[in-house]
Amino acid sequence: MSARLEIHDGDITTLAFDAIVNAANERLAAGGGVCGAIHRAAGPELAEACRTAGPCPTGEARITLGFRLQARHVIHAVGPVWQGGDQGEDALLGAAYENALTLAARHGLKSIAFPAISTGIYGFPLARATRIAVSTARAWCEANPSFERVVFCVFGAEAAAAYRKAMGR
Ligand code: APR
Numbered sequence: 216m217s218a219r220l221e222i223h224d225g226d227i228t229t230l231a232f233d234a235i236v237n238a239a240n241e242r243l244a245a246g247g248g249v250c251g252a253i254h255r256a257a258g259p260e261l262a263e264a265c266r267t268a269g270p271c272p273t274g275e276a277r278i279t280l281g282f283r284l285q286a287r288h289v290i291h292a293v294g295p296v297w298q299g300g301d302q303g304e305d306a307l308l309g310a311a312y313e314n315a316l317t318l319a320a321r322h323g324l325k326s327i328a329f330p331a332i333s334t335g336i337y338g339f340p341l342a343r344a345t346r347i348a349v350s351t352a353r354a355w356c357e358a359n360p361s362f363e364r365v366v367f368c369v370f371g372a373e374a375a376a377a378y379r380k381a382m383g384r
Pocket of ligand 1: 225226227228238239240244245246247248249250251252294330331332333334335336337338339368369370374
């Protein structure tokens, strides 16, 4: 049986999973959005760890501890900046999800929560991004059946509805 894909509406910084994913930038610098919230909740040790773990090219992922977070680890995944859709954005977003999942599995982790990478400051259209997130995670889970839980953590009803639609629910 492959991992359960779930939707959670709320603040990702409060979730106690093996890892939460940060929608990061290539420098792994503390930014705004979910990245800023994760850095605030984790404490200054996270920025220090990011200085060692980075940089991280778009489409790739890096891992650090979670410090003061409930989650034991943070996986920093860098999604693409939306440039209209013909600059490889779909493939780069899929790669960010796949590389984050593969990194989690390589560290023996079994549960992970993702924000909607690239759909805020980076401007990726929400419906298109959620379809990529769900199809990438679903295919990866089928190929990695010992992984237990993949949670899409969203902010608000519109994003939750987009994920439900992408999951065919
Ligand atoms: N919990 C869950 N989701 C959140 C939270 C939170 N606490 N805060 C914001 N979000 C949602 C946003 O609503 C958006 O749908 O996360 C999604 C991703 O938005 P951004 O954080 O803006 O990420 P992204 O578009 O990938 O831009 C990345 O922003 O903060 C900087 O350092 C980051 O430069 C990078 C860029």
